[in-house]
Amino acid sequence: MLNYxxxxxxxxxxxxxxxxFIAFLLVANIGDPLxxxxxxxxxxxxxxELIARLGLDQPxxxxxVHFLGNLLQGDFGLSYRxxxxxxxxxxxxxxxxxxxxxxxxxxxxxxxVPAGIYCGVHPNSLFGRFIMLISTAGITLxxxxxxxxxxxxxxxxxxxxxxxxxxxxxxxxxxxTGLLSVSGWRAIILPAATLSTFQVAFIIRMLRxxxxxxxxxxxxxxxxxxxxxxxxxxYVYAIKNTLLPVITMLGLQLGNIIAFSVVTENVFAWPGxxxxxxxxxxxxxxxxxxxxxIFVGLVxxxxxxxxxxxxxxxxxxxxxxxx
Amino acid sequence: xxxxxxxxxxxxxxINRDGRLITALDKVSFSVDPGExxxxxxESGAGKSITGAAIIDLLVPxxxxxGGTIALAGxxxxxxxxxxxxxxxxxxxxxxxxxxxxxxxxxxxxxRQLCDTIExxxxxxxxxxxxxxxxxxxxxxxxxxxxxxxxxxxxxxGGMRQRIVIALALCANxxxxxxxxxxxxxxxxxxxxxxxxxxxxxxESKTSMMLITxxxxxxxxxxxxxxxxxxxxxxxxxxxxxxxNAPKHPYTHGLIRATPMPSVNGEVRLDQIPGAMPGLGAxxxxxxxxxxxxxxxxxxxxxxxxLTIRESVAFSCFHPLxxxxx
Numbered sequence: 109m110l111n112y113x114x115x116x117x118x119x120x121x122x123x124x125x126x127x128x129f130i131a132f133l134l135v136a137n138i139g140d141p142l143x144x145x146x147x148x149x150x151x152x153x154x155x156x157e158l159i160a161r162l163g164l165d166q167p168x169x170x171x172x173v174h175f176l177g178n179l180l181q182g183d184f185g186l187s188y189r190x191x192x193x194x195x196x197x198x199x200x201x202x203x204x205x206x207x208x209x210x211x212x213x214x215x216x217x218x219x220x221v222p223a224g225i226y227c228g229v230h231p232n233s234l235f236g237r238f239i240m241l242i243s244t245a246g247i248t249l250x251x252x253x254x255x256x257x258x259x260x261x262x263x264x265x266x267x268x269x270x271x272x273x274x275x276x277x278x279x280x281x282x283x284x285t286g287l288l289s290v291s292g293w294r295a296i297i298l299p300a301a302t303l304s305t306f307q308v309a310f311i312i313r314m315l316r317x318x319x320x321x322x323x324x325x326x327x328x329x330x331x332x333x334x335x336x337x338x339x340x341x342x343y344v345y346a347i348k349n350t351l352l353p354v355i356t357m358l359g360l361q362l363g364n365i366i367a368f369s370v371v372t373e374n375v376f377a378w379p380g381x382x383x384x385x386x387x388x389x390x391x392x393x394x395x396x397x398x399x400x401x402i403f404v405g406l407v408x409x410x411x412x413x414x415x416x417x418x419x420x421x422x423x424x425x426x427x428x429x430x431x
Numbered sequence: 432x433x434x435x436x437x438x439x440x441x442x443x444x445x446i447n448r449d450g451r452l453i454t455a456l457d458k459v460s461f462s463v464d465p466g467e468x469x470x471x472x473x474e475s476g477a478g479k480s481i482t483g484a485a486i487i488d489l490l491v492p493x494x495x496x497x498g499g500t501i502a503l504a505g506x507x508x509x510x511x512x513x514x515x516x517x518x519x520x521x522x523x524x525x526x527x528x529x530x531x532x533x534x535x536x537x538x539x540x541x542x543r544q545l546c547d548t549i550e551x552x553x554x555x556x557x558x559x560x561x562x563x564x565x566x567x568x569x570x571x572x573x574x575x576x577x578x579x580x581x582x583x584x585x586x587x588x589g590g591m592r593q594r595i596v597i598a599l600a601l602c603a604n605x606x607x608x609x610x611x612x613x614x615x616x617x618x619x620x621x622x623x624x625x626x627x628x629x630x631x632x633x634x635e636s637k638t639s640m641m642l643i644t645x646x647x648x649x650x651x652x653x654x655x656x657x658x659x660x661x662x663x664x665x666x667x668x669x670x671x672x673x674x675x676n677a678p679k680h681p682y683t684h685g686l687i688r689a690t691p692m693p694s695v696n697g698e699v700r701l702d703q704i705p706g707a708m709p710g711l712g713a714x715x716x717x718x719x720x721x722x723x724x725x726x727x728x729x730x731x732x733x734x735x736x737x738l739t740i741r742e743s744v745a746f747s748c749f750h751p752l753x754x755x756x757x
Contacts, residue, residue, distance in 0.1 A: 327536040329528075330526070330599070332517075332520065334599055335518060337517070
């Protein structure tokens with residue numbers, strides 16, 4: 109187990125280094141800081157001095173080490189667009205996105221998992237077929253359409269829920285949360301529901317397929333032949349065999365929501381990372397884009413790491429495949 | 432004469448293939464006495480496993496039981512509601528599965544699987560169930576029960592897993608055990624150990640057993656009586672000595688001769704039955720064996736021979752072999 113954990117962590121660090129290097133190349137090669145910083149009539153000497161000061165005459169390896177050192181000290185560089193530190197921009201926006209992602213994950217787990225289990229255990233029931241029909245819509249409808257539909261129904265027609273913003277946020281010093289106020293919760297429902305539509309539909313279909321497959325296996329037949337109750341057979345013996353792919357998908361989806369909820373955030377004017385990313389791309393704000401890239405990599409790698417560390421707890425065979 | 436523990440009459444199983452009903456098991460009748468081992472032999476596809484699964488109502492769709500009666504100690508199993516049937520499974524009828532590699536749940540420990548089964552049938556739980564589970568692990572011959580209790584199936588060898596499968600089938604003390612090819616998936620040396628274990632357990636517990644196998648060697652070693660199935664029908668039911676020394680049905684005769692056996696002068700004799708067993712839905716009219724039978728006559732092709740009982744032997748053949756032929 110210790111070996112397994114260590115090897116997963118080393119892999120994570122290596123991938124993060126590679127991502128940082130790509131991000132560094134982006135900053136180092138796109139745009140020309142000299143043109144921006146030097147006046148038009150600068151002399152060759154002034155030019156050489158600036159190059160030396162910025163360290164641009166150093167070999168690329170040295171510059172990358174320097175870049176990494178800065179990252180580790182929390183120095184993420186300055187945004188071209190706002191002249192603010194990139195770290196500040198990201199930290200401002202992060203809570204909104206993370207809260208949105210977790211609420212939508214919560215919806216996915218609370219709605220998708222029970223519905224998926226129901227469809228897997230009773231694939232031919234009327235209600236099961238009905239869920240499958242609905243979930244087809246969830247898979248096919250693009251996010252922004254779902255968002256617009258929800259706004260049209262719940263905000264415009266019924267006037268129940270707000271269609272934009274985070275509502276009242278409470279500043280905890282290191283984190284601004286919308287989850288401590290009623291208006292914050294009201295505001296998060298529609299965007300979270302929008303984001304979770306696809307996830308719910310996806311998890312339902314995956315759980316159903318997995319359960320139907322496991323339900324056919326010999327060990328489930330043997331469990332029946334031993335007279336175990338149907339409840340125990342499905343909810344313990346079968347479910348445990350489907351958990352590995354399910355938590356893998358949930359993890360990947362969580363990463364996806366945190367990193368790429370651009371469209372949904374735009375539809376709901378949600379002040380999160382997605383809209384920051386969009387603005388940065390429009391302004392060719394390379395430092396922000398680069399750091400965002402590293403951040404996305406970090407999110408995916410950490411989630412993946414957590415998921416992989418959970419594997420052996422569910423299926424001990426994972427450890428055997430290692431050795 | 433004692434009343435049989437299990438009495439199966441005219442058991443019929445059909446398969447619905449695109450609306451066409453195909454008979455997989457055609458009016459199979461046999462019985463198992465208390466404490467007796469009944470061997471069920473036949474080629475692959477003869478309906479051996481289907482017979483076993485039909486008794487505990489675990490047929491895999493589209494297979495479906497469509498006729499006949501099954502009685503366990505006088506109680507009609509074929510009329511039980513699913514819930515009552517669940518209580519029969521594991522509790523009064525244990526089932527040993529064929530392949531230990533696939534029949535244990537890979538993500539649940541051996542101990543948990545045993546305890547769950549014990550708790551489902553016996554009125555004990557927690558520590559009592561665990562104690563019982565440890566006893567069974569020891570009883571089926573695994574060393575260090577405490578260690579095995581916490582292990583997952585993948586940490587055990589095939590033979591060890593099959594011992595656990597046997598423990599799982601027997602741990603609620605069923606009156607009847609159905610063993611479906613319990614040694615087929617194992618190495619030859621492991622097979623011998625497992626057979627020995629089953630014999631020992633059978634001797635200790637006096638449980639009745641239905642031993643499904645295609646291996647006449649296993650039958651010779653284990654069974655008291657043997658039912659030979661051919662194309663979903665009973666060809667012959669005889670005490671094991673009668674079967675090997677004086678088979679009545681030409682198919683039984685052929686089956687025995689097709690088993691490699693060294694003769695007195697050391698040569699290995701092997702006579703195969705010409706042709707192949709008809710597949711599902713392709714059974715010829717009359718006796719299913721008639722196209723391959725050296726004794727077949729006109730009547731064999733026109734009518735299905737009924738099961739004829741003569742003393743301890745029953746056979747379905749119009750022209751049974753006489754003693755001298757074997």
